[in-house]
Amino acid sequence: MGAIPLQWAWASLPSAAVSSITLFILLVSYGFLLAVYRLTIHPLARFPGPKLSAATGWYECYLDIFRGPGKTFAFEIERMHERYGPIVRINPHEIHVSDPDFFDTLYAGGSAVRGKYAPAAHVQGTPEGIFGTVDHNAHRRRRQAISSYFSKQSVLQDQKIVDDKIELLCDFFRQKLKEGKEVNIRVPLLAVGTDVFCAHTLGERGSMDLLRDWDRAVEWRQSIIALLHWTPVVRQFPWVIPFAIDLPVGLINVASKEMGLVVSIFRVQARSLSFHNSLRVQAAAAIAEHDQLQGEHKARANVFHTILSSNLTTQDKDVKRMAQEGFGILSASGDTIARSMTMAMYYLHADPHSLERLKDELKIVLPDPQGQIDLATLERLPWLTAVLKESLRIAALITTRAPLTAPTEWLRYGDWAIPPNTPISMTLSSLMMNPETFPSPDAFQPERWLESNPDYKKNMSYFVAFHKGHRNCIGINLAWCQMYFALAKMIRRFDFELYGVVKERDIDYHRDCFLGEPRDDTMGVRMRVISEDRG
Numbered sequence: 001m002g003a004i005p006l007q008w009a010w011a012s013l014p015s016a017a018v019s020s021i022t023l024f025i026l027l028v029s030y031g032f033l034l035a036v037y038r039l040t041i042h043p044l045a046r047f048p049g050p051k052l053s054a055a056t057g058w059y060e061c062y063l064d065i066f067r068g069p070g071k072t073f074a075f076e077i078e079r080m081h082e083r084y085g086p087i088v089r090i091n092p093h094e095i096h097v098s099d100p101d102f103f104d105t106l107y108a109g110g111s112a113v114r115g116k117y118a119p120a121a122h123v124q125g126t127p128e129g130i131f132g133t134v135d136h137n138a139h140r141r142r143r144q145a146i147s148s149y150f151s152k153q154s155v156l157q158d159q160k161i162v163d164d165k166i167e168l169l170c171d172f173f174r175q176k177l178k179e180g181k182e183v184n185i186r187v188p189l190l191a192v193g194t195d196v197f198c199a200h201t202l203g204e205r206g207s208m209d210l211l212r213d214w215d216r217a218v219e220w221r222q223s224i225i226a227l228l229h230w231t232p233v234v235r236q237f238p239w240v241i242p243f244a245i246d247l248p249v250g251l252i253n254v255a256s257k258e259m260g261l262v263v264s265i266f267r268v269q270a271r272s273l274s275f276h277n278s279l280r281v282q283a284a285a286a287i288a289e290h291d292q293l294q295g296e297h298k299a300r301a302n303v304f305h306t307i308l309s310s311n312l313t314t315q316d317k318d319v320k321r322m323a324q325e326g327f328g329i330l331s332a333s334g335d336t337i338a339r340s341m342t343m344a345m346y347y348l349h350a351d352p353h354s355l356e357r358l359k360d361e362l363k364i365v366l367p368d369p370q371g372q373i374d375l376a377t378l379e380r381l382p383w384l385t386a387v388l389k390e391s392l393r394i395a396a397l398i399t400t401r402a403p404l405t406a407p408t409e410w411l412r413y414g415d416w417a418i419p420p421n422t423p424i425s426m427t428l429s430s431l432m433m434n435p436e437t438f439p440s441p442d443a444f445q446p447e448r449w450l451e452s453n454p455d456y457k458k459n460m461s462y463f464v465a466f467h468k469g470h471r472n473c474i475g476i477n478l479a480w481c482q483m484y485f486a487l488a489k490m491i492r493r494f495d496f497e498l499y500g501v502v503k504e505r506d507i508d509y510h511r512d513c514f515l516g517e518p519r520d521d522t523m524g525v526r527m528r529v530i531s532e533d534r535g
């Protein structure tokens with residue numbers, strides 16, 4: 001009886017409504033059938049994990065975008081492991097493993113072939129830089145072209161560039177001592193990290209000189225924070241930044257002030273710092289000048305000249321790709337160092353015993369606090385080295401999982417065989433804070449890294465702050481050089497004190513933004529310079 005009025009009602013609907021309803025029914029049916037497929041005959045169907053996240057990627061999207069800081073997907077992954085064990089299917093396509101002993105299998109180097117999972121690779125908005133390159137062979141070629149520029153030998157040659165910037169950092173603290181004002185220490189540390197990168201990698205023409213311009217340093221810091229805060233969105237929708245870049249600035253600012261700041265990194269910054277400082281302009285200038293350069297300088301004048309001197313294809317040497325490479329390295333360098341050094345400064349000043357021991361060690365090699373010292377001497381200092389390693393561990397910097405694929409082999413974890421090309425991930429921060437490998441992971445214990453410690457070798461095998469394998473940190477030598485000089489000179493010359501820092505608010509990881517960020521109400525890690533040892 002009821003069927004006749006329904007047919008009649010359907011027939012009387014306007015055709016646009018009929019199309020919309022039909023489309024809706026088709027979409028729902030498609031979604032339903034897709035979910036059934038993923039839960040039953042998909043190659044990952046048998047892997048443990050929650051059914052909802054196995055059925056749809058929208059679950060991850062929902063958590064990352066709408067559950068906001070503190071409850072994003074990175075935290076959910078930890079809960080999944082607590083419930084389902086060390087291997088979990090975290091979304092329809094991806095397996096996550098929480099077992100430090102699987103690290104060397106997944107992140108293998110040598111002859112292993114490893115691709116990067118595109119959504120993770122494109123989070124920086126630089127798909128053609130090494131960080132963003134998905135294909136294994138293309139990544140090897142592009143990385144090989146610039147690896148000599150970041151080698152230990154190259155950094156040793158350039159240590160004076162780094163040291164000069166650390167001197168400017170010390171001038172900054174001298175000024176703060178005179179003013180008697182506290183400072184959020186992450187701002188000058190980001191400024192020095194960025195200035196070192198520019199001076200070392202882009203050459204003098206690329207200098208942003210943040211250490212000489214506090215307002216610009218603060219603005220840069222705000223832009224980097226905005227970029228970090230947008231990371232969860234960009235991870236889900238990688239087109240967001242390229243799309244926003246082409247919109248009028250006024251419109252973007254109305255929609256989101258933070259996105260306005262992000263876009264300024266890519267666009268306005270280049271204009272306001274004049275032509276010479278835009279990465280694209282610098283890449284173009286390198287192309288124009290390259291043939292005129294002679295000798296060793298030709299390949300080392302800056303990273304663009306290194307690329308131009310390599311045997312990469314003409315396509316890989318074009319302005320757009322080279323600019324992406326420059327930006328990718330820039331965004332990988334500044335804040336990683338700043339956050340690690342901030343952690344070192346916080347934990348040392350919260351632990352007077354470690355601080356005093358470091359001061360004593362430094363007094364022996366630097367009897368005159370204003371004297372100079374070289375990298376090799378600093379690297380030989382056991383306590384300084386241990387403090388830096390423990391700071392990198394406890395900073396547990398990279399909170400976003402790092403998915404790779406193994407296109408040519410089945411990877412095995414226990415009884416599980418993972419099909420080729422499946423994105424498989426692990427999370428560096430969880431590994432560094434794993435209580436089984438690092439007992440009392442929340443305690444700052446540089447002793448873990450003294451060679452006299454019976455666990456030293458084991459600890460070193462689980463030290464993954466710079467990642468491992470083909471995709472490890474290319475800037476590791478530059479990072480160490482900078483951290484050694486910065487910490488040694490800051491601690492030898494100045495006395496600092498913490499100013500109103502609340503660990504739960506200002507230090508602890510609360511928000512997964514690729515780097516783990518503290519709570520939104522953080523006041524920053526504020527410190528006061530209280531005296532200088534002038535010798």
Ligand code: HEM
Pocket residue numbers: 130131132143197328329332333334336337340392397398402428464465466467470471472473474475476478479
């Ligand atoms: C304390 C400082 C640093 C830490 C802890 C660190 C850590 C890391 C980690 C864990 C990765 C792998 C990320 C992933 O695959 O998801 C990485 C990659 C990378 N890092 Fe660093 N980094 C630091 C400093 C630097 C510096 C100073 C530079 C540049 C001069 C740099 C440039 C890069 C680049 C370009 C990559 C991508 C490498 C590739 O995909 O082949 N990093 N870094």
